[in-house]
Amino acid sequence: MNIKKIVKELFYITLPALAVAFTVNYLHPDGIALFGQWDVSKGVITAKSKKGVVESLNSSENSKPEITSPEEAKILFNGNNIVFVDARSFEMYEEGHIKGAVNLPAFRFDELFFDFSEKYPIDTEIVTYCTGRECEDSHRIAKNLKELGYKNVRVFIDGYPSWQKKGFPIETGVEQ
Amino acid sequence: MLKDHAKKKIEFLIRILLGVIFIYASLHKIENPSQFAKIIYGYGLFPEASINILAITIPYFELFAGLSLVFGIFPKGGAMIINIMLFCFIIAISINLARGYQFDCGCFSLTESSVFESAFMLLLRDIACLCAGVFVLIYNKPRLLTIKEA
Known part of the structure; x- marks a missing residue:
């Protein structure tokens, strides 16, 4: 040879x-950028793509779209008229979700949005979440909702696992 | 013993097959580098600073190496690149298999289905490809349908 x-x-x-x-x-x-954001302690992981949902949401007018701790999310949860939107799959939602959360899986958004918009008017305050900082579905849903006119949309980046770990209110089964 | 002509045909078929596999494997990664970067992150083995660089370059190494085998342009170089990549894939899959770490190989699809390919099957497939790649690399007789060799 x-x-x-x-x-x-x-x-x-x-x-x-x-x-x-x-x-x-x-x-x-x-x-994508030459270096991405792959440190979960600094936020949601992302390759920093030119069209990335995490980047585009964070650069929007809303100064602080991300909720970076379960405690902060709990304060909002305790307030009135805030709707938590679960961007995970139906199966995961059924296994357990933040109490009172609405399921709007990211990959079924187009199909389910009409029913959602009929139930929740455009001025509803919304907090989206998914499985944590390795998941960008909550950002995707938040971006879609903002583009469709919802103004008060924020993302709880630590998602359901951190909420559950803190022992905050959860429930199982389908939406009421 | 196989006659030289038969060996030539076998080398040609293996070279084309391996080339097509790698070209096919590269296309979806080229289309969606951010998804591929996430899959590399999912292996849990690579330093943060290297993930994007790997996601940008690996698909093109696969594509160019695949094309080199299919068109017979510097086939030894193409086979060498493929063998190095396969060797690294085998090591990465073995480490994750040994530590029971669940991951998505992202080999031929980036769709994040919850169905993970069986890591053992993956390992066997990569070992079979590596054998084919080594054969193409060490083949020293004149090859069928090559355009250029160094």
């Missing part, structure tokens, strides 16, 4: 591959 020949061929392939990879990523509308 001619090592020199293999190394030569290796360079002939990897160098153009690298050049094309970084150029396409730079020009592509779905391109």
Whole structure:
């Protein structure tokens, strides 16, 4: 086996591959940053894509769309007229959710939004959540709701697991 | 012993098959780099600073290596890249298998279904591909339908 020949061929392939990879990523509308946010202690993880839901929500006019602790979410929960929206799947919702939360799975948003909008007027204060900082479905739902006119939408980024761990009110089964 | 002509045909078929597999595997990752980055994060093995760089570059290594095998342009280099990647995949899958860590390989699809491919099947598939890649790499006779070799 001619090592020199293999190394030569290796360079002939990897160098153009690298050049094309970084150029396409730079020009592509779905391109990502060179370094993402992968530290859960700093917030929701994200590759920092140009079209990322986490980035676009956080850069919107709402100065503080994210709720970063279960305690802060609990204060809102104790207040009146706040609707918690669970962006997880129906099965996960059924197993347990924040007491009184409405289920609006991110992947079924289009299908379920009409019923939701009939029940909850546009001025409803909403807090979305999913499974925590490794999940961006709550941001996706929040972004969709904002785009459809809901103004008071925030995201509880630690999600259901942290709420449950704190022993805050939960319930199981389907929506009443 | 197989005759040279038969060996040539076998090398050609294996090279095309391996090339097509890697081209196919690269396409969905190229389309959605942020999803692929999340899958790399899900392996729980890579330093934070490397995740995006890997998500940007791996799909193009797969694509270019696959194309090199299919078109017979620097096939040894292409086979070497594929073998290095397969070796790394095998190590990553084995570590997660050993520590009982659930992950999505993201090999051919980025759809976040809750169905995780069986890690053992994944390992077997990658080992089979690695054997094919090593065969293409060490094959030293003239190859069928190559455009350029160094």
